[in-house]
Amino acid sequence: MTGARNSKLAVYPGTFDPLTSGHVDILERSLALFDRVIVAIATNPAKTPLFTLEERQDFIREALGENTDRVQLDHNEGLLVDYCTRVGATTIVRGLRALADFEYEFQLAHMNRRLAPNIDTVFFMTDERNHYVSSSLVKEVASFGGDVSGLVPPAVALALADKYKGNKSK
Numbered sequence: 001m002t003g004a005r006n007s008k009l010a011v012y013p014g015t016f017d018p019l020t021s022g023h024v025d026i027l028e029r030s031l032a033l034f035d036r037v038i039v040a041i042a043t044n045p046a047k048t049p050l051f052t053l054e055e056r057q058d059f060i061r062e063a064l065g066e067n068t069d070r071v072q073l074d075h076n077e078g079l080l081v082d083y084c085t086r087v088g089a090t091t092i093v094r095g096l097r098a099l100a101d102f103e104y105e106f107q108l109a110h111m112n113r114r115l116a117p118n119i120d121t122v123f124f125m126t127d128e129r130n131h132y133v134s135s136s137l138v139k140e141v142a143s144f145g146g147d148v149s150g151l152v153p154p155a156v157a158l159a160l161a162d163k164y165k166g167n168k169s170k
């Protein structure tokens with residue numbers, strides 16, 4: 001093999017509504033395997049986000065810390081595999097928490113491979129501290145005034161408290 005090693009690029013897609021500590025863990029671990037990771041806020045037709053695209057991007061930007069040079073933020077409204085082809089990525093990163101995630105992720109990965117056989121999905125097992133965390137559960141707890149610190153980055157905890165501040169008096 002001659003010349004420099006090809007730079008390894010992965011796309012980490014999700015709704016990230018909002019970013020959780022579980023997402024941050026997956027992103028950090030993917031940076032150990034890949035030279036560059038594009039975090040792509042994608043459209044999941046089954047979800048109506050609480051936070052705007054800009055808010056979700058800001059959460060990710062704030063959580064990145066020193067990793068900013070190897071992480072790119074983007075968004076995508078169309079098919080994920082078309083986006084990957086456009087940016088030249090052949091790997092999709094996803095996190096797997098419990099068995100419950102498996103069936104859904106299995107379907108997504110197979111459908112994506114059917115649509116684009118050259119694009120593969122790599123799964124990271126979620127850290128045991130985050131295996132029960134989900135964006136929906138965090139929103140639910142926050143909506144009732146519960147403490148979500150530690151489950152989400154500090155900026156997300158503040159934004160959730162702000163979004164739901166009217167609920168506390170109900």
Ligand code: COA
Nearest residue numbers: 013014015016022042044079080095111126133134135136
């Ligand atoms: N730790 C904790 N929680 C985690 C986690 C981790 N490591 N990894 C995922 N989660 C949680 C999230 O909090 C989220 O919880 P929620 O369902 O309560 O919101 C859930 O697991 C997964 O959400 P997220 O990671 O934000 O992604 P998603 O499943 O919404 O993303 C897309 C799905 C966007 C990738 C998919 O819909 C897509 O590809 N859309 C583009 C259109 C397309 O190509 N469709 C065809 C696909 S075959």
